[in-house]
Amino acid sequence: MKKKVVVLSGAGVSAESGISTFRDSGGLWDNYRVEDVATYEGWLRNRKLVLDFYNQRRKQLLEVEPNAGHYELARLETAYDVHVITQNVDDLHERAGSQHVMHLHGELKKARSTADPNYIIELDGWELNEGMTCPKGAQLRPHIVWFGEAVPMIEPAAELCAGADYFIVVGTSLVVYPAAGLVNHVPQESPKYVVDPKEVYAPIHNVTCVKEPASSGLKKVVDELLHIASRK
Ligand code: APR
Numbered sequence: 584m585k586k587k588v589v590v591l592s593g594a595g596v597s598a599e600s601g602i603s604t605f606r607d608s609g610g611l612w613d614n615y616r617v618e619d620v621a622t623y624e625g626w627l628r629n630r631k632l633v634l635d636f637y638n639q640r641r642k643q644l645l646e647v648e649p650n651a652g653h654y655e656l657a658r659l660e661t662a663y664d665v666h667v668i669t670q671n672v673d674d675l676h677e678r679a680g681s682q683h684v685m686h687l688h689g690e691l692k693k694a695r696s697t698a699d700p701n702y703i704i705e706l707d708g709w710e711l712n713e714g715m716t717c718p719k720g721a722q723l724r725p726h727i728v729w730f731g732e733a734v735p736m737i738e739p740a741a742e743l744c745a746g747a748d749y750f751i752v753v754g755t756s757l758v759v760y761p762a763a764g765l766v767n768h769v770p771q772e773s774p775k776y777v778v779d780p781k782e783v784y785a786p787i788h789n790v791t792c793v794k795e796p797a798s799s800g801l802k803k804v805v806d807e808l809l810h811i812a813s814r815k
Contacts, residue, residue, distance in 0.1 A: 593671065593753070620633050638709060654680070656751075697721045744769045750769040
């Protein structure tokens with residue numbers, strides 16, 4: 584029976600693929616007001632601005648590739664039951680080969696009906712524009728969890744964390760809840776790793792901090808975990 588590794592990833596794991604993080608200098612929130620492009624109120628105020636914001640990010644996603652960090656997490660699946668819980672809305676974990684990816688904050692490549700939250704489609708290209716409607720005739724919106732909206736996957740994510748034999752936090756400032764609170768569900772005795780070039784405060788026990796970017800930092804962690812698995 585393979586041991587379970589649960590990963591909590593954030594924007595930093597996609598930084599080396601060329602996708603901006605949110606809170607590093609020059610990040611997305613330096614260039615856009617959250618309330619304008621990542622809240623339901625912003626959507627009601629100026630739907631076109633919100634659609635353009637996500638169109639630009641979706642267009643960029645079609646031009647970038649997974650980086651070594653994503654591939655390291657996929658490599659870990661050779662010896663562990665790996666579950667990636669990501670705050671990211673890109674599909675780079677999937678494209679790198681991770682088999683179990685849970686998106687807490689939605690998915691950039693999907694759109695959802697504003698009349699029926701269960702009507703979710705995969706977008707063909709990068710554009711989601713005004714006038715693109717669901718069969719009921721309602722405007723489609725980005726399938727993204729905006730600030731203040733419910734995070735439907737948080738319960739299953741917490742259950743995954745409660746069963747983690749190992750826990751890896753990578754590329755997240757751990758400042759947005761409820762995602763950041765997931766670290767508290769991991770058993771105290773399970774070894775934890777935090778991979779981030781900056782100091783990240785994680786109120787957890789039994790943690791190893793790897794102050795490096797995801798590409799090199801995750802290689803170190805994966806090498807160690809694969810070594811542990813080979814000894815068993
Ligand atoms: N490798 C690893 N980590 C990195 C790298 C890198 N190459 N570059 C930056 N980082 C780290 C930063 O040091 C920071 O700790 O990634 C983290 C990025 O933090 P944020 O920009 O706050 O992104 P994130 O934690 O994912 O934001 C959470 O906030 O805006 C909302 O919904 C949005 O999902 C997002 C949530």
